[in-house]
Amino acid sequence: MSTHTHRSRIPHAPSARPRRSKAVAGALAAACALLLAATGCAATASTASTAAAEPAAPAAAHTSAAPRPAAPAVPEPAALAGAKVNVGEGATVGVGMPISVTFPRPVPRAERAAVEHWLGVDARPAVTGAWSWVKDRNLLDGQRVDYRPPAYWKPGTRVTLRVGSHAVRHFSIGRSLTATVDVRTHTMTVTEDGRPDTRIPVTAGRPGLDTWNGTMVVMDKQPRVYMDSRTVGLGDAYHGYYAWAVHTTTSGTYVHQNPAANTHAGRANVTHGCVGLATDGTAERFYRRVIPGDVIRVTGSKDTVEPGNGYGDWNLTWSEWLAHSATRHGGDAR
Numbered sequence: 001m002s003t004h005t006h007r008s009r010i011p012h013a014p015s016a017r018p019r020r021s022k023a024v025a026g027a028l029a030a031a032c033a034l035l036l037a038a039t040g041c042a043a044t045a046s047t048a049s050t051a052a053a054e055p056a057a058p059a060a061a062h063t064s065a066a067p068r069p070a071a072p073a074v075p076e077p078a079a080l081a082g083a084k085v086n087v088g089e090g091a092t093v094g095v096g097m098p099i100s101v102t103f104p105r106p107v108p109r110a111e112r113a114a115v116e117h118w119l120g121v122d123a124r125p126a127v128t129g130a131w132s133w134v135k136d137r138n139l140l141d142g143q144r145v146d147y148r149p150p151a152y153w154k155p156g157t158r159v160t161l162r163v164g165s166h167a168v169r170h171f172s173i174g175r176s177l178t179a180t181v182d183v184r185t186h187t188m189t190v191t192e193d194g195r196p197d198t199r200i201p202v203t204a205g206r207p208g209l210d211t212w213n214g215t216m217v218v219m220d221k222q223p224r225v226y227m228d229s230r231t232v233g234l235g236d237a238y239h240g241y242y243a244w245a246v247h248t249t250t251s252g253t254y255v256h257q258n259p260a261a262n263t264h265a266g267r268a269n270v271t272h273g274c275v276g277l278a279t280d281g282t283a284e285r286f287y288r289r290v291i292p293g294d295v296i297r298v299t300g301s302k303d304t305v306e307p308g309n310g311y312g313d314w315n316l317t318w319s320e321w322l323a324h325s326a327t328r329h330g331g332d333a334r
Helices: 047-052 077-083 109-118 282-289 318-323
Strands: 091-093 099-102 119-124 128-134 144-148 158-163 167-173 178-182 189-192 195-201 212-217 218-227 239-246 253-257 276-279 295-299 303-304 331-333
Touching: 077 109, 099 158, 109 119, 109 144, 119 128, 119 144, 119 331, 128 318, 158 239, 239 282, 253 282, 276 282
Parallel strands: 091 167, 178 295, 212 303, 253 276
Antiparallel strands: 099 144, 119 158, 128 144, 128 331, 158 167, 178 189, 189 195, 212 295, 218 239, 239 253
């Protein structure tokens, strides 16, 4: 592939950026498949590497049944029986991971407040948080509702989610890690627990195929992902396996190893929308350091990523977040 034929994507799908169309298809361990289309690099998921995937995978909410606190006064919506949750039982995730619940069919607006009431979140230490209905890139309106606090979770927080009377899910928040990509200086600065400790040369999306701007969250990662430019209308620009792929949007944006970075990292943006890292061990070290839920911020680019393109929830202010809640308010998760 040429030095700028790279635009990597989720272990699920291709992505091209010729004005936002990318398809990403792939199987995630313990999760639902996602079909993706459109933003940064084009990649299609490959079944050859799914066994090694390390996702924060959506999984049917059947983990373990446990008694709930007092039930809400409203009847339990039937939609909760088929709900899926993005965080696995016992997982440790980064501070940016929202709780995301999806449904097999759209939940009517008249039932959404009841759904929120029956989705119980208990956090230790307690946090203020709220549910908000997100238009997922690959789902219909009313098929996804997410929960997040006003700011990132506090490291060490222990969270319990109750999906009505059907299931309970426990997970923990790990250390805080944020990677900030500045496309103007072609660098990525990694900050852990408030201390910037690593500055990495990168190459981002070239003009016209710009990397999404804004805040994204690591959805999952795979040691190898198959990417095919033909799936996103870029002809034979690239097709093949790319290593150490950290997936950040449903449309197919990744931070991953790219041979073009050996020449262009720190100097120029030449990819098809993904963030490319050199093959000298730089990409692998970053891959092994991050976990699902870690925060990836891109500055100096164009077009802020949508909330439903992966976990773009943090691109909304708290008031904007509450505006999409059926109950229109946040409350303490205790």
